[in-house]
Amino acid sequence: MEKDKTTEIDVSVDCVLFGFDGEELKVLLIEQKNPADGSLSKEQLQMALPGNLVDTEESLDDSAARVLYELTSLDGIYLKQFYTFGDPDRVRGLKDQEWLRNFRAHPERRVITVAYYSLVKMDEYQPQASSFAGEAKWVEINAVPQLAFDHNEIVDQGLAALREELTTKHIGFELLPEKFTLSQLQLLYEVILDKKLDKRNFRKNIKKMDQVIPLDEKQKGVLHKPAQLFRFERDENEEI
Amino acid sequence: MEKDKTTEIDVSVDCVLFGFDGEELKVLLIEQKNPADGSLSKEQLQMALPGNLVDTEESLDDSAARVLYELTSLDGIYLKQFYTFGDPDRVRGLKDQEWLRNFRAHPERRVITVAYYSLVKMDEYQPQASSFAGEAKWVEINAVPQLAFDHNEIVDQGLAALREELTTKHIGFELLPEKFTLSQLQLLYEVILDKKLDKRNFRKNIKKMDQVIPLDEKQKGVLHKPAQLFRFERDENEEI
DNA sequence: TAAGTTAGTGTATATTTTACACTATCCAAG
DNA sequence: CTTGGATAGTGTAAAATATACACTAACTTA
Numbered sequence: 001m002e003k004d005k006t007t008e009i010d011v012s013v014d015c016v017l018f019g020f021d022g023e024e025l026k027v028l029l030i031e032q033k034n035p036a037d038g039s040l041s042k043e044q045l046q047m048a049l050p051g052n053l054v055d056t057e058e059s060l061d062d063s064a065a066r067v068l069y070e071l072t073s074l075d076g077i078y079l080k081q082f083y084t085f086g087d088p089d090r091v092r093g094l095k096d097q098e099w100l101r102n103f104r105a106h107p108e109r110r111v112i113t114v115a116y117y118s119l120v121k122m123d124e125y126q127p128q129a130s131s132f133a134g135e136a137k138w139v140e141i142n143a144v145p146q147l148a149f150d151h152n153e154i155v156d157q158g159l160a161a162l163r164e165e166l167t168t169k170h171i172g173f174e175l176l177p178e179k180f181t182l183s184q185l186q187l188l189y190e191v192i193l194d195k196k197l198d199k200r201n202f203r204k205n206i207k208k209m210d211q212v213i214p215l216d217e218k219q220k221g222v223l224h225k226p227a228q229l230f231r232f233e234r235d236e237n238e239e240i
Numbered sequence: 241m242e243k244d245k246t247t248e249i250d251v252s253v254d255c256v257l258f259g260f261d262g263e264e265l266k267v268l269l270i271e272q273k274n275p276a277d278g279s280l281s282k283e284q285l286q287m288a289l290p291g292n293l294v295d296t297e298e299s300l301d302d303s304a305a306r307v308l309y310e311l312t313s314l315d316g317i318y319l320k321q322f323y324t325f326g327d328p329d330r331v332r333g334l335k336d337q338e339w340l341r342n343f344r345a346h347p348e349r350r351v352i353t354v355a356y357y358s359l360v361k362m363d364e365y366q367p368q369a370s371s372f373a374g375e376a377k378w379v380e381i382n383a384v385p386q387l388a389f390d391h392n393e394i395v396d397q398g399l400a401a402l403r404e405e406l407t408t409k410h411i412g413f414e415l416l417p418e419k420f421t422l423s424q425l426q427l428l429y430e431v432i433l434d435k436k437l438d439k440r441n442f443r444k445n446i447k448k449m450d451q452v453i454p455l456d457e458k459q460k461g462v463l464h465k466p467a468q469l470f471r472f473e474r475d476e477n478e479e480i
Numbered sequence: 481t482a483a484g485t486t487a488g489t490g491t492a493t494a495t496t497t498t499a500c501a502c503t504a505t506c507c508a509a510g
Numbered sequence: 511c512t513t514g515g516a517t518a519g520t521g522t523a524a525a526a527t528a529t530a531c532a533c534t535a536a537c538t539t540a
Contacts, residue, residue, distance in 0.1 A: 005250075005293055006250055006293075006349060007249075007250045007251045007252075007293050007294055007295075007296070008296045009247075009249075009250075009251045009294060009296070010245075010246055010247045010249075011247045011249045011251060011326075011352060012247075053245055053246075053247050054247055054249060054326070054352075055247075056247070056248045056249070056328075056350070057328050058328065059326055059327045059328055060324065060326035060327075060352065081323065081324065083321065084300060084321065084324040084354050086251075086294070086299055086300035086301075086354065087299045087300075088296075088297050088298065088299055109246060110296070112251060112294075112300065112354075114324050114326065114352075181518085182518085182519090183517075183518075198498075198499075198500085199518090199519085199520095200499095200500085200519085200520070200521080201497075201498070201499085203519080203520085204497095218506095219506095219518095221507095222506075222507080222516085222517080223506070223507045223508070223515080223516065223517090224505075224506055224507070224515075224516040224517040224518075225504065225505035225506050225507095225516080225517055225518045225519080226505075226506060226517090226518080227517075227518055227519085228518080228519085421487085422487085422488090423486075423487075438529075438530070438531085439487090439488085439489095440488085440489070440490080440530090440531085441528075441529065441530085443488080443489085444528095445528095458537095459487095459537095461538090462485085462486080462537075462538080463484080463485065463486090463537070463538040463539070464484075464485040464486040464487075464536075464537055464538070465485080465486055465487045465488080465535060465536035465537050465538095466486090466487080466536070466537060467486075467487055467488085468487080468488085
């Protein structure tokens with residue numbers, strides 16, 4: 001009698017894509033270009049995280065990678081599941097947000113979303129004419145507007161997860177160009193953690209991890225003492 | 241054209257229920273009593289984690305609490321989401337496990353599961369004639385047999401999450417009776433972390449958290465020096 | 481009252497974290 | 511070619527934290 005049950009629930013993934021432009025930490029958000037019914041004024045337009053329904057034969061990780069790829073054409077990017085959001089009314093029944101529901105889910109069904117965050121080198125990123133029917137924009141993390149659904153909460157938790165992972169596993173390199181200086185790296189840490197760090201202590205810490213490798217090369221064309229360049233070497237046993 | 245999509249995916253929750261009997265760390269597993277078709281020999285019987293499909297109007301957290309309640313009649317228990325497992329074939333298509341699918345999902349649909357772990361005081365636990373059609377058993381964590389689906393992986397990751405949370409947030413008290421001695425608490429830590437701890441250092445650590453409150457009461461009826469009893473006081477800003 | 485058993489306690493050492501300031505090197509401008 | 515502006519790069523002392531370690535106290539039972 002319990003046989004052949006199904007749930008009336010849709011499953012999506014959402015990605016909190018972090019990027020760093022050398023100064024500020026940003027999040028990639030998408031925006032509806034032309035609301036289908038024209039009923040939304042400029043003010044009512046809301047941005048949202050890139051996300052999509054999970055395909056029937058696709059793992060959650062693959063689905064998140066697909067969302068990321070469709071948006072950025074980037075592949076092999078650091079991508080990590082951090083939480084699943086599943087309140088019954090987190091998506092359904094929000095009158096203002098018809099346009100978003102249109103490409104996300106059946107209007108009668110609730111949707112739970114498995115959230116990932118991802119670190120993208122902004123210089124490699126190519127905005128893509130979207131399968132999301134929206135325009136992608138980098139938004140400074142402290143200037144994220146009110147988003148659709150519960151996406152503000154997802155961004156907040158994603159940032160918390162990023163901070164945690166940055167301090168314990170030092171994943172920050174993923175956001176920098178191939179060759180970087182220690183000052184650039186420090187600035188990245190400071191921006192993500194939102195606090196100043198001590199230069200000498202920071203360098204001590206970084207140098208005792210042996211994934212940071214000095215190159216035979218210095219910064220060029222700067223109007224001050226040029227810094228040593230470094231590259232990051234991934235751990236053997238690490239997946240992406 | 242992307243409108244009215246739905247996913248062909250079922251959503252369940254699974255709970256890794258940890259219990260401590262004063263000596264060993266245990267996990268609650270359920271076992272099928274009478275395979276419907278009688279085709280499964282003793283050897284083929286597999287145990288599984290308690291879990292269930294998420295109801296249409298129920299949040300994921302509520303769903304996990306319900307599974308826990310249906311199994312133990314316990315309420316207000318520490319319960320934490322730790323990961324969502326969603327490989328396309330993690331449930332569907334496993335021939336040996338028809339009986340489990342019978343009460344879990346439609347045989348044609350894949351199911352993703354949001355995994356929670358939970359800490360249960362074993363002395364308060366009352367095994368319940370099950371809505372799971374199976375018998376519940378506490379199994380020592382190091383003696384967990386091969387389980388159904390990907391449930392061994394879920395147990396492993398649940399244990400890892402428990403360890404993490406124990407060391408950072410000291411949630412272990414949830415597993416002990418109301419009044420406990422520091423030796424009992426230390427043993428609990430040792431069993432979960434699977435390593436010996438230094439008695440004096442452990443006590444120093446515990447005593448500098450001010451959630452552990454000494455009572456005016458000592459152990460009775462033991463054949464050695466009776467220990468001071470303590471109780472745990474929850475943080476103000478903590479949810480369950 | 482002696483033997484068995486676990487409770488309970490402090491100190492010295494090692495390790496990790498923090499705080500802190502000056503010299504070096506490049507570029508551009510005068 | 512000298513000076514000023516800018517960031518790079520470096521070491522040490524003090525504080526805080528973590529570790530290692532062994533004996534006395536209190537109860538029960540024989």
